[in-house]
Structures are given as C-alpha cells and as structure tokens.
Amino acid sequence: MFEILEKARIGPGVHRAVISALEIARAHRPGQFVILRCYDQGERIPLTIADKDSEKGTITLVWQEVGVTTYHFGTMEVGERLQDLCGPLGKPTHIENFGTVVGVGGGIGIAPLYPITKGMMAAGNHVISIIGARTEGLLFMTEEMRKVSHELLISTDDGSYGIHGFVTQVLKDLIDKGTKVDMVVAIGPVPMMKAVANLTRGYNLPTVVSLNPIMVDGTGMCGACRVEVGGKTMFGCVDGPEFDGHLVDFDLLTKRLAMYKGPELIALNRFRETERGCKCSIPGGGA
Amino acid sequence: MLDPRGWRMTEQQEPKKAPRPKIPRQKMPEQSAIERAHNFYEVALGYTNDLALLEASRCLRCKKPYCMKGCPVEIDIPDFIEMIKQGDLIGASWKIKEKNSLPRIAGRVCPQETQCEATCVLNKKGKGEPCAIGRLERFVADWAAQHAADELPELPKPTGHKVAVVGSGPAGLTLAGGLIKKGIAVTVMEALHELGGVLVYGIPEFRLPKAIVKAEIDELRRLGVEFKTNWVVGRVETVDDLLEKHDCVFIGTGAGAPLFLRIPGENLNGVYSANEYLTRSNLMRAYMFPEADTPIAKGRRVVVFGGGNVAMDSARTALRLGAEEVTIVYRRTMAELPARAEETHHAEEEGIKFKLLTAPLEILGNEAGWIVGIRCQEMELGEPDESGRRRPVPVEGKLFDIECDTAIVAIGNAANPLVPSTTKNLETNKWGNIVADLETGKTSRDRIWAGGDIVTGAATVILAMGAGRKAANSVMQTFGVS
Numbered sequence: 033m034f035e036i037l038e039k040a041r042i043g044p045g046v047h048r049a050v051i052s053a054l055e056i057a058r059a060h061r062p063g064q065f066v067i068l069r070c071y072d073q074g075e076r077i078p079l080t081i082a083d084k085d086s087e088k089g090t091i092t093l094v095w096q097e098v099g100v101t102t103y104h105f106g107t108m109e110v111g112e113r114l115q116d117l118c119g120p121l122g123k124p125t126h127i128e129n130f131g132t133v134v135g136v137g138g139g140i141g142i143a144p145l146y147p148i149t150k151g152m153m154a155a156g157n158h159v160i161s162i163i164g165a166r167t168e169g170l171l172f173m174t175e176e177m178r179k180v181s182h183e184l185l186i187s188t189d190d191g192s193y194g195i196h197g198f199v200t201q202v203l204k205d206l207i208d209k210g211t212k213v214d215m216v217v218a219i220g221p222v223p224m225m226k227a228v229a230n231l232t233r234g235y236n237l238p239t240v241v242s243l244n245p246i247m248v249d250g251t252g253m254c255g256a257c258r259v260e261v262g263g264k265t266m267f268g269c270v271d272g273p274e275f276d277g278h279l280v281d282f283d284l285l286t287k288r289l290a291m292y293k294g295p296e297l298i299a300l301n302r303f304r305e306t307e308r309g310c311k312c313s314i315p316g317g318g319a
Numbered sequence: 320m321l322d323p324r325g326w327r328m329t330e331q332q333e334p335k336k337a338p339r340p341k342i343p344r345q346k347m348p349e350q351s352a353i354e355r356a357h358n359f360y361e362v363a364l365g366y367t368n369d370l371a372l373l374e375a376s377r378c379l380r381c382k383k384p385y386c387m388k389g390c391p392v393e394i395d396i397p398d399f400i401e402m403i404k405q406g407d408l409i410g411a412s413w414k415i416k417e418k419n420s421l422p423r424i425a426g427r428v429c430p431q432e433t434q435c436e437a438t439c440v441l442n443k444k445g446k447g448e449p450c451a452i453g454r455l456e457r458f459v460a461d462w463a464a465q466h467a468a469d470e471l472p473e474l475p476k477p478t479g480h481k482v483a484v485v486g487s488g489p490a491g492l493t494l495a496g497g498l499i500k501k502g503i504a505v506t507v508m509e510a511l512h513e514l515g516g517v518l519v520y521g522i523p524e525f526r527l528p529k530a531i532v533k534a535e536i537d538e539l540r541r542l543g544v545e546f547k548t549n550w551v552v553g554r555v556e557t558v559d560d561l562l563e564k565h566d567c568v569f570i571g572t573g574a575g576a577p578l579f580l581r582i583p584g585e586n587l588n589g590v591y592s593a594n595e596y597l598t599r600s601n602l603m604r605a606y607m608f609p610e611a612d613t614p615i616a617k618g619r620r621v622v623v624f625g626g627g628n629v630a631m632d633s634a635r636t637a638l639r640l641g642a643e644e645v646t647i648v649y650r651r652t653m654a655e656l657p658a659r660a661e662e663t664h665h666a667e668e669e670g671i672k673f674k675l676l677t678a679p680l681e682i683l684g685n686e687a688g689w690i691v692g693i694r695c696q697e698m699e700l701g702e703p704d705e706s707g708r709r710r711p712v713p714v715e716g717k718l719f720d721i722e723c724d725t726a727i728v729a730i731g732n733a734a735n736p737l738v739p740s741t742t743k744n745l746e747t748n749k750w751g752n753i754v755a756d757l758e759t760g761k762t763s764r765d766r767i768w769a770g771g772d773i774v775t776g777a778a779t780v781i782l783a784m785g786a787g788r789k790a791a792n793s794v795m796q797t798f799g800v801s
Contacts, residue, residue: 120554
C-alpha cells in the first residue's frame with residue numbers, strides 16, 4: 033500500500049509522485065485531498081490530489097518543499113512507501129455546466145487546479161485557464177493544463193515566460209475584453225487568491241477558492257483548520273476545502289498559517305542533520 | 320494498650336479473641352505530584368500482589384452483589400475478586416474478559432466511584448469505603464498481560480456472519496471483542512492512522528499509556544478481528560456500501576466534532592480545541608517534538624475552558640509540556656465540576672489553578688494574530704436549570720482580564736456528521752446524534768446498529784463499552800447466535 037511508483041522533480045523544490053492507492057483513486061472526485069504521513073514519527077499533512085487513474089489504482093500528488101514533511105517526502109524514492117495515506121477527504125468541487133469557467137492557478141496551486149478544470153471541461157464548460165508563477169523555472173504542468181483547457185494563458189511575474197504580470201492582471205484583461213465569465217476557480221498562494229477574490233468581487237463574478245489551512249486529522253475532529261467565511265467559523269477539512277472566495281477572511285488564514293513558523297524551522301533543521309535530510313535540496317535552489 | 324506489667328499480662332491471661340481487624344481500603348501507589356507534573360509517565364502505578372490480596376480480602380462476597388448492577392458491562396465482580404483471593408489470577412482475568420474485552424483500559428479510566436463502587440455494600444453502610452474494584456480489575460488485567468499474554472480463549476467455529484464496525488473507539492472495540500468470541504467475523508474501520516479512537520487521540524499517556532491500548536487491540540487482532548486504518552467511512556465508501564459486503568454495520572464514530580465558545584477572538588493563534596491540543600500531544604506525540612515532527616504551542620500561561628475530564632486532561636498535559644501556570648476557567652463552582660473527583664484531585668495536587676464562577680467573554684489578541692489574554696465575566700449561581708445544576712448568571716459590571724498565551728476550549732463535542740450525513744434515512748436527533756435504542760443499539764435502519772458517543776453525545780469510555788456490549792448481544796440475537 034501507498035508505494036511510490038513514479039517520482040520526478042518538476043521544478044525547484046517541486047515534486048510530483050504517482051502513488052499506489054486503490055481505494056482513494058476509486059473514490060476521488062476533483063477538489064478532494066489526502067492526508068499523509070511519511071514515517072512513524074511524521075506529522076499529518078494535507079495535499080490536494082492532482083490526478084488519479086482509477087483503473088490502475090493510483091493517485092498523483094504534487095508538492096512544494098516548505099516544511100519538514102514536504103522535504104522528507106521529497107527525499108523519498110520510487111519503491112518506498114508512505115507510512116499513511118488517508119482520503120479522499122473534503123467536499124468535492126461543485127461541478128456542473130456553468131457556461132464559461134476560468135481556472136486561475138498560481139505556483140503550486142496549478143496542481144490542484146488541474147483535476148477541477150478537467151472536470152469542468154468534461155461537464156461541458158468552456159474552460160479558460162490562467163496559470164502563473166514568479167518566473168519561468170517555477171512553471172510546471174503547462175502541457176497537462178493545455179489539454180484540459182480550451183484556452184490557456186500563462187504569465188510570469190518577471191516576464192521570463194508568457195505574459196509579463198500577475199495572473200490577476202491577466203484575469204482582469206480577460207474580463208475587461210468582454211469575455212463572458214460565469215465562474216472563477218482560483219487556487220494558489222493566499223495573496224493570489226485574495227487578489228483574485230477582490231478583483232472578481234467588483235465584477236460580481238462567482239469565485240471559488242481552495243484553502244490550505246493547517247490540519248491534523250482532516251475529518252472534522254480537531255478544528256485546527258478553522259477559517260472564517262462570511263463571519264462564520266468553518267472547518268477547512270469538512271466544510272471545504274473550497275469556499276466562496278468573496279466571503280473568506282484571507283488575512284486570518286495568513287496569520288493562522290504562520291502559527292508554527294518557529295517550530296517548523298526547528299523540525300526542519302533537525303531533519304537536515306539526519307541521513308535522509310542530507311539528501312534534500314537547498315530551499316529555492318536548483319534541482 | 321500496654322499494661323506497665325504487660326509482659327506479665329500476656330503470660331498470665333489468655334487474651335480475648337480480637338475482632339477481625341478492619342482492613343482499610345488500600346491506596347494505589349502513584350508518582351508524587353512534583354515528579355509527575357513534569358513527565359508523561361503514568362500517574363498511578365498499580366497495586367502490588369500484597370496490596371491486591373489485602374484489598375480483595377475486603378470484599379464481602381455478597382449474595383446479592385449490588386456492585387454488578389452498577390457495572391455497565393456487568394462483570395462478575397465478586398467472582399473475579401474471589402479468584403484473586405485464591406491466587407488464581409489467570410482465572411480472574413478470564414472472568415473479567417467474559418464481559419469486558421478491554422479490562423486494562425476500563426480499570427484505568429472507568430469512573431468506578433459512580434458505578435460498581437458506588438453500589439458496593441461496604442459503601443452503602445455509610446461508614447466504610449467501598450472495595451477498590453477498579454484497582455483490582457486493573458491489577459488482574461495487567462498481571463495477565465505480563466504473565467499470560469499469549470493465552471487466548473478457544474474460539475467457536477465461524478458462524479459465517481460478517482460485521483463491519485465504523486470507528487475503533489471503546490464502543491466498536493467492545494462489540495468486536497464480543498462478536499469475535501462467538502465466531503462472528505468482524506472488520507473494524509478507523510479514519511486515523513492509529514487504532515483506539517479517543518483512547519489514543521484523547522486520553523493522555525499519563526492516564527492511559529498507549530502501549531496498553533495497543534496491547535489490548537493486538538489481543539483482539541490475535542482473536543481474528545480485522546482492522547483497517549486510514550479508512551474514512553463516508554468518503555472512501557458509505558455505510559450502504561458496507562452493507563453490501565457485510566450482514567450488518569455498527570456505527571461507533573464517537574462525538575468527534577469540537578464545540579467552540581462562539582466568542583470574539585476564538586480563531587486567534589494559540590487557541591485550541593481540546594481535541595486538537597490532545598490529538599497533537601497524544602496521537603501525534605508532540606510532547607516529544609522535535610523527535611516527533613508535529614509541533615504544539617508550548618504555552619507559558621495556559622487557560623483551559625471547561626470543567627470535565629477533558630479539561631483536566633488538557634490542563635495536566637499543558638503542565639507537562641512545560642507551562643508555568645495553568646488555570647481552569649469554569650462557570651460554576653467546584654461542587655458542580657463534572658470531572659471525576661480523582662482527576663480534579665490529581666490536577667489540584669499538580670498545581671493546576673481553578674478560576675471558578677468565571678465565564679470568558681472575549682479572547683484578546685495582538686497584531687500578529689496571537690492570543691494575549693482573555694476577558695472574563697464574574698458569575699454567581701442562580702436558579703437550577705433543566706440539568707438540575709444551578710445556572711450561573713453574570714454579576715453585573717464585574718469584568719476582568721487574565722493574561723495568557725495559550726487557551727484550550729474543552730466545553731464538549733458534538734456528533735461528527737460525516738457518517739450520518741452520508742447514510743440515507745438514518746434517523747438523527749436535533750444535535751445530529753444517531754437515534755438508537757439504548758438497550759439494543761438498533762437504529763432506524765435495518766441491519767445498522769450504533770452506540771457510544773455518536774448516540775448519547777459525549778459521555779464516558781465505559782458507557783461506550785456498555786453500548787458496544789449491548790449492541791453485540793442484540794446482533795448475536797438477530798443472527799441466532801448465543
């Protein structure tokens with residue numbers, strides 16, 4: 033169970049792995065996530081499922097090295113097994129034929145956006161995808177995204193590839209051009225989702241965001257993943273992970289995500305001193 | 320009394336036959352409060368052989384054993400105690416296990432003082448103290464685990480029935496133990512990565528060592544119970560999916576959704592539900608951080624809201640994680656505190672402070688989103704409410720702040736909706752608890768049983784075990800297995 037069948041580094045500090053998980057692959061719907069543990073003293077972290085193959089019984093995960101667990105996972109190789117893999121968790125994306133759906137993916141958010149755009153396309157929507165990253169080297173899954181989008185717009189903050197600018201600017205231009213947009217799905221770093229939500233609010237465009245709060249159990253038992261939506265406290269794991277972007281308190285989410293910054297560094301430094309930890313790359317460095 | 324010529328007395332007079340000396344209730348050795356407040360080892364150390372024999376000798380072996388009526392799983396208490404007296408500890412252990420598959424756990428966390436020991440005749444007479452049934456149960460079960468762990472009862476031939484159990488907490492494990500011993504195949508599904516439910520994520524190591532839970536579950540596994548971890552029923556498959564492959568399903572998912580106070584500031588960093596705090600420390604072993612990867616806020620000044628066992632567990636965990644000051648904030652007085660007397664006593668001994676007749680109004684935070692204190696309202700007791708307890712009412716104008724860097728909300732749990740909401744036509748009440756017959760565990764749906772906190776709302780481990788036992792009996796009856 034949970035054997036790593038394929039693994040590749042697809043960007044600086046970004047990995048993609050195909051994992052054997054028969055039941056999860058069978059039950060998965062777009063928008064859902066898994067909770068994993070790498071080893072017996074490991075923490076539980078949520079990762080959105082980037083793809084699945086229900087016939088082969090595999091799921092694809094894409095992650096960026098940020099804390100001890102994502103670094104640890106990054107050092108695991110084909111043939112190794114995850115200690116635990118639990119899912120699919122969270123509510124699936126509400127998919128129907130809305131008309132035109134714009135998917136906005138920033139950085140690592142491109143991975144969870146992929147199955148949603150795929151589902152939206154299969155439901156008969158006209159799908160426009162806008163994906164972006166800080167710089168060309170941080171872009172990934174562009175070819176996969178092209179396959180599940182009728183139109184694909186790519187931007188980089190530094191202009192090294194595609195349109196020069198933020199994804200929000202690309203979205204704004206698209207709307208201002210008069211493109212009929214019925215639904216926006218935005219996944220990425222919190223500032224990006226916040227900016228997209230602020231933009232679309234002005235146009236009164238329904239906008240769904242997928243949140244990534246800190247979680248422990250992922251089944252509604254602990255409440256670590258509390259987020260405020262429309263002034264109400266919700267649990268990211270069972271009420272989400274997707275919420276109405278216009279109602280989410282992004283500032284609270286940002287603060288809550290920083291809760292363990294100190295301990296995270298301690299854990300990471302300790303991991304780097306282990307035999308396995310020596311194998312990890314330098315943050316922000318090359319592959 | 321010594322006569323000045325005492326030696327002569329004994330020489331010359333035949334002393335009158337002394338009445339049988341009254342043996343006092345034997346105390347269980349425990350770690351000193353100073354020592355244990357800084358470690359996660361078990362507080363109570365258990366009886367020695369001698370202490371157990373002495374305590375067992377206090378049992379009067381009543382013809383009408385009231386103690387058994389106080390036991391939710393109806394253990395043959397006088398019989399097992401008699402076996403201790405005779406030195407047959409293995410026999411005593413089997414006697415307990417006829418009714419309770421998890422005696423090492425029950426012996427530690429049962430509130431015996433309100434159950435078997437409350438109805439003990441020694442207690443009823445008003446004077447003496449009841450026989451320490453719980454401590455004896457623990458002694459016997461620990462002894463058996465150390466000396467006869469490999470011995471298993473003979474199992475009957477498989478009946479061919481298959482039962483799915485949702486949730487590996489005390490209700491589900493008890494049911495599994497009851498059924499497997501009758502030849503009924505059982506598969507237990509658990510959402511978390513470790514088995515035991517609240518026994519591993521909720522109850523702290525210092526009250527119930529995880530190795531004990533693991534050993535009890537291993538015994539069920541050796542008896543043939545199958546376990547699946549990381550298996551979220553309601554997401555991976557539904558109860559109806561399970562019914563296609565099993566003769567019936569038992570739902571024992573517990574009261575797993577934490578309640579919050581619904582006051583401003585509750586989502587500040589450093590504010591935890593007791594579930595999260597305890598899960599981090601117990602299940603994820605954050606107390607070993609960074610040896611274990613999961614962090615926890617190690618508060619200097621910690622406030623715990625609530626007065627139940629979970630509040631005591633949270634407060635005592637905070638202390639062991641290194642807090643300088645831990646305060647329990649409770650709306651009523653010591654007399655209404657719902658925690659077990661023993662837990663409150665232990666907490667007090669360890670230096671936990673109690674701020675009574677106090678209700679939190681707001682959690683105060685700083686710019687970075689961290690808790691810095693709580694604003695409180697002084698309360699007084701008014702008229703009794705529907706629970707019979709006097710309702711706390713605010714004392715006008717009496718507000719004050721308590722400085723703190725961590726707060727733990729331990730005011731109870733609601734039913735986790737995941738399973739009820741994904742099971743069609745399964746009747747629930749207004750709180751989201753599954754409606755089930757308390758004597759049989761039968762729900763509104765054919766072939767679905769339920770028991771434990773998902774039915775009753777948050778209660779105790781032993782009541783969940785009792786529900787598991789009753790449901791097991793009902794399932795066996797339905798299958799025609801005796």
